[in-house]
Amino acid sequence: MANGEEKIVLQYQVPGDDFTRAGEASADLKARLKRLGFPAAAVRKAAISLYEGEINLAIHAGGGEIRVEVTPERIEMWLDDEGPGIPDIALAMSEGYSTAPDEVRSLGFGAGMGLPNMKKYTDSFEITSEVGRGTHIRMAVEIGRS
Amino acid sequence: MKISDIIQILDAQLLTPQADLDREVHTACGSDMMSDVLAFVKDQSVLITGLNNPQVVRTADMMDMICIVFVRGKRPDAGILALANERDMAILCTEHTMFTACGLLYEQGLRGGVH
Numbered sequence: 001m002a003n004g005e006e007k008i009v010l011q012y013q014v015p016g017d018d019f020t021r022a023g024e025a026s027a028d029l030k031a032r033l034k035r036l037g038f039p040a041a042a043v044r045k046a047a048i049s050l051y052e053g054e055i056n057l058a059i060h061a062g063g064g065e066i067r068v069e070v071t072p073e074r075i076e077m078w079l080d081d082e083g084p085g086i087p088d089i090a091l092a093m094s095e096g097y098s099t100a101p102d103e104v105r106s107l108g109f110g111a112g113m114g115l116p117n118m119k120k121y122t123d124s125f126e127i128t129s130e131v132g133r134g135t136h137i138r139m140a141v142e143i144g145r146s
Numbered sequence: 147m148k149i150s151d152i153i154q155i156l157d158a159q160l161l162t163p164q165a166d167l168d169r170e171v172h173t174a175c176g177s178d179m180m181s182d183v184l185a186f187v188k189d190q191s192v193l194i195t196g197l198n199n200p201q202v203v204r205t206a207d208m209m210d211m212i213c214i215v216f217v218r219g220k221r222p223d224a225g226i227l228a229l230a231n232e233r234d235m236a237i238l239c240t241e242h243t244m245f246t247a248c249g250l251l252y253e254q255g256l257r258g259g260v261h
Contacts, residue, residue: 020225023204030208048184048208108197113181
């Protein structure tokens with residue numbers, strides 16, 4: 001990258017009890033990627049995907065951890081939580097399906113677009129989940145494809 | 147049109163006095179569901195919404211939007227305005243409903259950016 005480093009690693013904690021703070025990690029990532037000179041389309045795709053992930057961690061999982069690795073080739077993101085897990089991942093991945101309570105909908109989320117948006121905007125997306133144990137997501141935006 | 151034109155068309159109040167009102171806007175999106183806003187990555191400049199919380203500013207920021215119009219007289223609090231100021235966003239507030247606000251802007255040439 002511009003400063004000659006091979007890889008930048010970023011880590012964020014998403015609180016589960018403060019919805020207003022969800023989005024801080026993606027805003028920070030977006031600002032950093034812009035400063036590093038990544039293409040605008042790649043920056044936006046990575047930032048939106050991480051933002052949706054942060055919202056999910058805050059509203060569904062009681063918080064969680066984010067790790068981002070940035071190289072000149074890709075922006076790779078891991079989201080890990082110890083929340084309730086997802087019983088049916090295929091169902092959760094379908095547009096419009098949501099288990100969010102009315103309270104979350106009144107905040108502007110819970111339309112069942114979070115996971116589909118994350119998959120749509122990334123070049124690779126993997127999700128594993130175990131009920132009662134938590135959910136793990138790895139997703140990446142390839143710079144050459146943006 | 148410019149942000150200053152939106153203020154005039156919607157008889158809106160500017161809540162971020164330092165915003166640059168000469169910035170050009172070509173497309174807009176009206177929604178209270180932030181995930182729907184995030185579902186369409188196109189260059190949209192203005193978000194028209196009745197939702198009033200900090201995620202409105204964060205969502206607009208993710209989409210590189212430069213102006214948010216709060217309808218039905220909703221007034222964002224100081225925390226929301228501070229988030230917008232950090233991002234050089236213009237925050238407007240109008241008494242019009244969502245439908246009317248969108249209609250007035252469409253009538254004057256502002257379009258949706260989805261297609």
